[in-house]
Amino acid sequence: SMKETIIKVTVSDVRFPTSLEQHGSDAMHNDPDYSVAYVVIETDRGSRGYGLTFTLGKGTEIVVCAVEALSALVVGKALGDIVGDFRSFYRLLTSDGQMRWIGPEKGVIHLATAAVLNAVWDLWAKAEGKPLWKLLVDMDPKQLVSCIDFRYITDALTEEEALDILLKGQEGRQAREEQMLSEGYPAYTTSCAWIGYTDPQLKQVPCSWYRFKVKVGADLQDDIRRCRLIRETIGPDNTLMIDANQRWDVGEAIDWVTRLAEFKPLWIEEPTSPDDILGHATISKALAPLGIGVATGEQCHNRVMFKQLLQASALQFVQIDSCRLGSVNENLAVLLMACKFQVPVCPHAGGVGLCELVQHLILFDYISVSASLHNRMCEYVDHLHEHFKSPVLIRDACYMPPKDPGYSTEMKEESVRKYHYPQGEVWQGLRNQ
Amino acid sequence: SMKETIIKVTVSDVRFPTSLEQHGSDAMHNDPDYSVAYVVIETDRGSRGYGLTFTLGKGTEIVVCAVEALSALVVGKALGDIVGDFRSFYRLLTSDGQMRWIGPEKGVIHLATAAVLNAVWDLWAKAEGKPLWKLLVDMDPKQLVSCIDFRYITDALTEEEALDILLKGQEGRQAREEQMLSEGYPAYTTSCAWIGYTDPQLKQVPCSWYRFKVKVGADLQDDIRRCRLIRETIGPDNTLMIDANQRWDVGEAIDWVTRLAEFKPLWIEEPTSPDDILGHATISKALAPLGIGVATGEQCHNRVMFKQLLQASALQFVQIDSCRLGSVNENLAVLLMACKFQVPVCPHAGGVGLCELVQHLILFDYISVSASLHNRMCEYVDHLHEHFKSPVLIRDACYMPPKDPGYSTEMKEESVRKYHYPQGEVWQGLRNQ
Numbered sequence: 001s002m003k004e005t006i007i008k009v010t011v012s013d014v015r016f017p018t019s020l021e022q023h024g025s026d027a028m029h030n031d032p033d034y035s036v037a038y039v040v041i042e043t044d045r046g047s048r049g050y051g052l053t054f055t056l057g058k059g060t061e062i063v064v065c066a067v068e069a070l071s072a073l074v075v076g077k078a079l080g081d082i083v084g085d086f087r088s089f090y091r092l093l094t095s096d097g098q099m100r101w102i103g104p105e106k107g108v109i110h111l112a113t114a115a116v117l118n119a120v121w122d123l124w125a126k127a128e129g130k131p132l133w134k135l136l137v138d139m140d141p142k143q144l145v146s147c148i149d150f151r152y153i154t155d156a157l158t159e160e161e162a163l164d165i166l167l168k169g170q171e172g173r174q175a176r177e178e179q180m181l182s183e184g185y186p187a188y189t190t191s192c193a194w195i196g197y198t199d200p201q202l203k204q205v206p207c208s209w210y211r212f213k214v215k216v217g218a219d220l221q222d223d224i225r226r227c228r229l230i231r232e233t234i235g236p237d238n239t240l241m242i243d244a245n246q247r248w249d250v251g252e253a254i255d256w257v258t259r260l261a262e263f264k265p266l267w268i269e270e271p272t273s274p275d276d277i278l279g280h281a282t283i284s285k286a287l288a289p290l291g292i293g294v295a296t297g298e299q300c301h302n303r304v305m306f307k308q309l310l311q312a313s314a315l316q317f318v319q320i321d322s323c324r325l326g327s328v329n330e331n332l333a334v335l336l337m338a339c340k341f342q343v344p345v346c347p348h349a350g351g352v353g354l355c356e357l358v359q360h361l362i363l364f365d366y367i368s369v370s371a372s373l374h375n376r377m378c379e380y381v382d383h384l385h386e387h388f389k390s391p392v393l394i395r396d397a398c399y400m401p402p403k404d405p406g407y408s409t410e411m412k413e414e415s416v417r418k419y420h421y422p423q424g425e426v427w428q429g430l431r432n433q
Numbered sequence: 434s435m436k437e438t439i440i441k442v443t444v445s446d447v448r449f450p451t452s453l454e455q456h457g458s459d460a461m462h463n464d465p466d467y468s469v470a471y472v473v474i475e476t477d478r479g480s481r482g483y484g485l486t487f488t489l490g491k492g493t494e495i496v497v498c499a500v501e502a503l504s505a506l507v508v509g510k511a512l513g514d515i516v517g518d519f520r521s522f523y524r525l526l527t528s529d530g531q532m533r534w535i536g537p538e539k540g541v542i543h544l545a546t547a548a549v550l551n552a553v554w555d556l557w558a559k560a561e562g563k564p565l566w567k568l569l570v571d572m573d574p575k576q577l578v579s580c581i582d583f584r585y586i587t588d589a590l591t592e593e594e595a596l597d598i599l600l601k602g603q604e605g606r607q608a609r610e611e612q613m614l615s616e617g618y619p620a621y622t623t624s625c626a627w628i629g630y631t632d633p634q635l636k637q638v639p640c641s642w643y644r645f646k647v648k649v650g651a652d653l654q655d656d657i658r659r660c661r662l663i664r665e666t667i668g669p670d671n672t673l674m675i676d677a678n679q680r681w682d683v684g685e686a687i688d689w690v691t692r693l694a695e696f697k698p699l700w701i702e703e704p705t706s707p708d709d710i711l712g713h714a715t716i717s718k719a720l721a722p723l724g725i726g727v728a729t730g731e732q733c734h735n736r737v738m739f740k741q742l743l744q745a746s747a748l749q750f751v752q753i754d755s756c757r758l759g760s761v762n763e764n765l766a767v768l769l770m771a772c773k774f775q776v777p778v779c780p781h782a783g784g785v786g787l788c789e790l791v792q793h794l795i796l797f798d799y800i801s802v803s804a805s806l807h808n809r810m811c812e813y814v815d816h817l818h819e820h821f822k823s824p825v826l827i828r829d830a831c832y833m834p835p836k837d838p839g840y841s842t843e844m845k846e847e848s849v850r851k852y853h854y855p856q857g858e859v860w861q862g863l864r865n866q
Contacts, residue, residue, distance in 0.1 A: 029530045058502060058531035062541060065498040069491060097462045098491035104679075106708070106734065107540020108495060152706040155683040155715070246537075250588040273585040275539070275737040277710060278744050282588070301539065304708040311711050 001127060002080030004043035009071035009116070012038045013060045014411070015421040016352065016384060017430060022196025023383055024056075024350070026245040027217030030196070033057030034352045034384060037064050037112065038416060039119045043079065049123025050410040053115035053323040054351040059108075060421065066112035069099065074116060083124050086147040090329045093117070094149070106301040110326060117327030118357065122407035132328070132407040133360040137177060137367050141166035148333045149303075149326075156307045162336045169368040176367045184398030185362055186373060187380040188213060188239065190350055202229055209397050211239040211377055213269070217247030220256060227263040236264075241295070243269035250279040254286040266375075267295040267317050274299035280314035295319055298348035302326070303333045310341040317375070319348045322357035335365050345370065350381030355392045356408035359399045387415035434560060435513030437476035442504035442549070445471045446493045447844070448854040449785065449817060450863060455629025456816055457489075457783070459678040460650030463629070466490030467785045467817060470497050470545065471849060472552045476512065482556025483843040486548035486756040487784040492541075493854065499545035502532065507549060516557050519580040523762045526550070527582070539734040543759060550760030551790065555840035565761070565840040566793040570610060570800050574599035581766045582736075582759075589740045595769045602801040609800045617831030618795055619806060620813040621646060621672065623783055635662055642830050644672040644810055646702070650680030653689060660696040669697075672810075674728070676702035683712040687719040699808075700728040700750050707732035713747035728752055731781035735759070736766045743774040750808070752781040755790035768798050778803065783814030788825045789841035792832045820848035 015035035018024050024032045037060055039051040055063060073092055082089045093113050094105050103109040125132040136144065145162050188211030205212060214230050216223040223242075231240055242265045248256060253271035260268075268287065272279045274296060284294045297319030300306055303326075309315045318338045325331050338345050347362050349355040355378075362378045370376070378399055385391035388411055390404040402408050418424050422431075448468035451457050457465045470493055472484040488496060506525055515522045526546050527538050536542040558565040569577065578595050621644030638645060647663050649656040656675075664673055675698045681689060686704035693701075701720065705712045707729060717727045730752030733739055736759075742748045751771045758764050771778050780795050782788040788811075795811045803809070811832055818824035821844055823837040835841050851857050855864075 028528070029534065031530050032534075033531065056531040056534040058529065059499075059535045059542065062495060062498045062502055063535060066492075066495045066541070069495055095461070096491065097464050098466065098489040101462065101465075101489040101732075102492045102496060102541050102544060104707070104732070107542060108499070108535050109492065109540060111535060152682055152709060152712070154685075155712060249585060252587075273737045274537070275735065276585060276741065278741045279585070279588060279737075299534075299537070302708065304706045304712075308709065308711045 001045065002083070003078060004045045004047055004127070005076065005078045006041050006074055007044050008042040009067070009074050010040045011064050011067040011115070012416055013064050013421045014038050014416055014419045015057055015060060015427070016419055017426065018383070019057070025196035026215045026243065027247040028245040029056055035060045035421070036352045037067055037115050038411060039067055039115045041074065041119045041123060043123070047123060047126065049119040049121075049126065050406070051115045051117065051119025051122060052353050052409055053111040053118070054354055055111070062108050063111050063115070066108050067115055070112055070116050079123060079127060082120060086329060087149050090117070090147070090149050090326060091151075094326060105304075105326065110301060111324060114323050114325065114327050117329060118323070118407060118409055121328045122409045126406045129405050131360065131402045131404060133363040133401060136328070136360070136364040137173065141170070144332060147329045149329065150333070152304045153307050153333060153337065156311055157333070157337050157340055161340060165336050165339050165369065169371060172371060173367055176371060180363055180367060180401050184395055184400040185359065185366060186377045187211070187394060187397055187399050188241065188377045189380050189382070190243070191382045199229065202226060203233060205230065205233045211241070211397070213241040213243055213379070215245065216242045216260065217244035217256070220259060223260060227260055231263045240265050241267050241269060244271050246270045246273055246299070248272050250276070250282050253283050257287055257292060258290065261290045261292060265292055267293040269295040269319070270298070274301070275305070277305065277308045277312050277314050280309060281312040284314055284316065293317055295346065297321060299324065303330050303337070306334045307337060310337055310343060316343060318343050318345045320345055320358065320361060321348045322354055322361060328361065331361050335361070335369050339369050344372070344375045346376055347378045349379040350383070352384050353388065353409065353411075355380055355385070356388050356390070359392060359402065360407060363399075363401055387411050434478065435516070436511060437478045437480055437560070438509065438511045439474050439507055440477050441475040442500070442507050443473045444497050444500040444548070445849055446497050446854045447471050447849055447852045448490055448493060448860070449852055450859065451816065452490070458629035459648045459676065460680040461678045462489055468493045468854070469785045470500055470548050471844060472500055472548045474507065474552045474556060476556070480556060480559065482552040482554075482559065483839070484548045484550065484552025484555060485786050485842055486544040486551070487787055488544070495541050496544050496548070499541050500548055503545055503549050512556060512560060515553060519762060520582050523550070523580070523582050523759060524584075527759060538737075538759065543734060544757060547756050547758065547760050550762060551756070551840060551842055554761045555842045559839045562838050564793065564835045564837060566796040566800075566834060569761070569793070569797040570606065574603070577765060580762045582762065583766070585737045586740050586766060586770065589744060590766070590770050590773055594773060598769050598772050598802060602804060605804060606800055609804060613796055613800060613834050617828055617833040618792065618799060619810045620644075620827060620830055620832050621674065621810045622813050622815070623676070624815045632662065635659060636666060638663065638666045644674070644830070646674040646676055646812070648678065649675045649693065650677035650689070653692060656693060660693055664696045673698050674700050674702060677704050679703045679706055679732070681705050683709070683715055686716050690720055690725060691723065694723045694725060698725055700726040702728040702752070703731070707734070708738070710738065710741045710745050710747050713742060714745040717747055717749065726750055728779065730754060732757065736763050736770070739767045740770060743770055743776060749776065751776050751778045753778055753791065753794060754781045755787055755794060761794065764794050768794070768802050772802050777805070777808045779809055780811045782812040783816070785817050786821065786842065786844075788813055788818070789821050789823070792825060792835065793840060796832075796834055820844050
C-alpha cells in the first residue's frame with residue numbers, strides 16, 4: 001500500500017557467462033558477459049520491489065557500489081510520499097550536492113539510479129496490482145507529468161506541452177489498448193547476426209520474424225558478405241537494420257554505410273560516439289538521400305542528450321533504454337519529446353531483462369502518446385528470459401502485453417543465487433575448470 | 434627508468450570536511466567535502482607515481498572501486514611500453530570490451546581513468562627528472578601526437594592537423610618558456626565569493642588579485658547585491674566573472690545573465706547542463722551583444738563533448754579540467770582543438786590538487802600551442818595546498834612554473850593518513866563530536 005515505508009535496499013552482482021558462446025558480440029564489445037546490478041527494496045509491510053540495470057560483466061561491482069551509496073537516500077521513505085511527488089524524489093537521487101559531481105546523470109551513478117528507480121516503479125505497480133504499462137496508461141496525465149524532471153529540457157518541451165500531448169493521447173486510448181492486448185507490439189530480432197557468429201549460425205535466421213538486425217563495423221568486406229547473406233536469406237520484403245555499435249568516426253561512418261546501401265537497411269544504428277550529437281546530424285544528412293535513417297540511444301545517457309539529438313535532427317529512430325536513462329521518469333520525458341518532434345521510438349532491448357522492462361514503456365507510448373505503429377518496433381533478443389519470473393511473451397513477432405503486476409523485473413531466486421558473482425556456483429564451476 | 438614495470442596500484446579515499454565552513458559552496462553544490470580518489474602506482478624498481486581525481490565527498494568510494502577495476506589493466510605493464518604507445522594504453526583503459534558499457538569515457542569510470550593516467554604521467558615525468566610541463570614542452574611533436582586518441586574527433590582535428598599546430602608552436606618556444614619562468618602564468622581567484630559566504634567575507638577581496646569570480650544562480654536579487662558589492666570593491670578596471678554551476682535552463686540563463694550585465698562580467702560560467710551543447714550555443718548567441726562570453730568545461734566529460742562545443746560556437750572560453758578528462762592525453766586533444774578553433778583555454782582549478790595539476794597543462798599550452806595570453810587565465814583557489822609535497826607558487830597573481838620533477842600530484846603522507854575516509858583521525862574526531 002501507499003503507506004508502506006522502505007526499510008531495506010539490497011543489491012547483487014549477477015553475471016551470465018555469455019562470452020563463452022559469443023552471444024551479444026559486436027564491433028566494440030567482443031566478449032560481453034551479460035550482467036545486472038540487481039536491486040531489491042523491501043518495505044515495513046513485507047512488500048518487495050525489484051529493479052536492475054544492465055552491464056557487460058566487469059564493472060558491475062562499481063554499479064553495485066553506487067547503488068549502495070544511493071540507498072541512504074531511499075531507506076526510510078514512504079512509497080506514497082515518493083510517488084506523490086516523484087519529481088522531487090528523482091531530483092533527490094540525481095542532484096545530491098556531493099554525488100552529482102561524479103555524474104551528473106550519466107555513467108555509473110545514473111545506471112545505479114535507474115536500477116533503484118526501476119525497483120520503486122515495480123513496487124508501485126505491484127501495490128496497484130497492475131503491470132507497469134497499465135499503471136501508466138491509467139494514470140492521470142497530471143500525475144504522469146509530475147513524475148518528470150523538466151530541468152534542462154524546457155527549451156524543447158515544457159510541462160504544459162507535455163500535458164497537452166498526454167491529454168491528446170487519451171483519445172482512442174481504449175481501442176489501442178484492446179488492439180495491443182489482442183495483437184501485441186511489433187518486434188524485431190537481433191539474435192540472428194552477432195559479430196562472432198559463424199556463417200551456418202547466420203543462415204539460421206528464424207523464419208517467424210520479419211525484421212532483422214545485423215551487427216557491422218569490424219571489417220567492411222566481411223560486413224558486405226554477411227549483409228548479403230542475411231538479405232538473401234530474408235528476402236527483399238523483410239526489414240533489415242544494421243548496427244555498428246559506435247565503431248566509426250563521422251566521415252568513416254558515411255563512407256562505410258554508403259557501401260552497404262545496396263542491402264537496403266532501414267537504419268544504421270550507433271554509427272559513432274553516443275556523445276556526438278553534431279556527428280549524428282552530419283551522418284543523418286548524408287545518408288538521407290540513400291533512404292537510410294540513423295538510430296541511436298542505448299548509450300545516450302540522459303534526456304538532455306536526447307533533447308539535442310531531436311533538436312538537431314540527428315536521428316530518425318529514438319532508441320530508449322529502460323536501464324540507462326533514469327527509469328520510467330526520464331523515459332517519459334523522452335517519449336514526450338520524441339512525440340513532439342515526430343520521431344518514432346524503437347526501444348533498445350536484449351541484454352538481461354531489457355526486453356522484460358522496455359515492453360512496458362513502448363506499450364504506454366503507443367496507447368497513450370504516439371498512437372502510431374508507423375516505422376516503429378521494439379528490439380528483441382532471445383536470451384536469458386528463463387531467469388525471470390514473468391518473462392516476455394512473443395507471439396507472431398510481437399510483444400504480448402504482460403499481465404502480472406509490476407515491471408517484470410523480478411528474477412528467479414535460484415538464478416540470482418547461481419549466477420551471483422563471484423561466489424555463485426556457476427562462477428565457482430568456471431574457475432575450477 | 435623506462436624499463437620499470439608497474440607492480441602495484443593502490444587507491445585511497447581522502448576527504449576534507451570543507452562543508453563545515455562553506456568553502457566551495459555554489460548554487461548546485463551547497464555542502465561539498467572536497468575529496469580525492471588518490472592513486473599510487475609502484476614499480477619493481479621502487480619508483481612511485483601519484484595520481485588523483487577530484488570529488489565532492491560522497492561517492493568517492495565509487496570512484497575508488499572503479500580505480501580498483503582499472504588496476505588490473507595497469508599492473509604488469511612496463512613504463513616504456515606504455516609511453517612508447519600511449520594512445521594504445523589510453524584505448525586499453527577507455528575501451529575495455531566489458532567496462533566501456535558503464536561509460537564510455539564519462540562519469541565515474543572516466544574519473545577513475547583520469548586518476549590512474551595522472552599517476553602514470555607523474556611517474557613518467559619523474560623518470561625523466563622534469564616537471565610535467567617541461568616534459569611536454571621538450572617532447573617531440575610526433576610523440577605528443579602519439580599520446581592522443583583521435584577516435585571520434587577526426588571530423589574536427591586530424592592527426593596531421595595536430596602535428597602541424599605543434600610544429601608551428603615550436604617557433605618562439607624558448608622565449609615563451611623563459612617568459613613563464615620569470616613572470617608566470619596569469620591567474621584569477623574564486624576564493625572571494627562562494628555562495629555560502631557572508632557579506633563581511635565577500636568584502637575581504639584580496640587586494641593582490643586583478644581577476645575575480647563570483648558564484649551566482651541561487652537567487653537573482655541576492656546575486657545583484659553580491660555582484661554589486663564585489664564590483665564596487667574591485668573597481669571598474671579589474672575583471673569579474675560569474676559562475677552559475679549549471680543552475681539554469683536555457684531561457685532562464687539568458688534572462689538572468691542579462692539582469693547581471695550591468696556588472697560587466699567577462700563570462701558566465703556553466704549557465705546550464707554541461708551536456709547541453711546546443712543550449713550553450715543558444716546562450717552564447719544571445720549574450721554576445723552584451724559582451725558576455727560563455728565558459729564551460731569543468732564537467733564536460735570528454736573530448737567528443739569539447740569538440741562539439743567548439744564546432745557549435747557554444748563557448749568562448751574552454752575550461753579544461755585535469756581530473757575529469759582522461760588525463761594529459763585527452764587534454765592534449767582539447768588544447769589542440771581549442772587552438773584550431775581559436776578559442777582561449779582558461780582552465781578550471783580549485784578543489785583538491787586541481788591547481789597543482791592544471792598549471793602544467795596551461796604552461797604547455799602557452800609555450801607550445803597557443804603562444805598567446807590574450808583573454809587567458811587560470812583559475813586559482815587558495816585551499817588545501819598545504820597537503821601537497823610541491824604546492825603551487827603564486828606570485829603577483831600568476832602561477833610560477835613548478836620545478837620539482839613530476840605532475841605535482843604527490844600528497845603528504847600525513848595528510849593522506851589523517852583525512853582518509855572514514856577511518857582517518859579527522860573523520861573519527863568529527864564522528865565523536
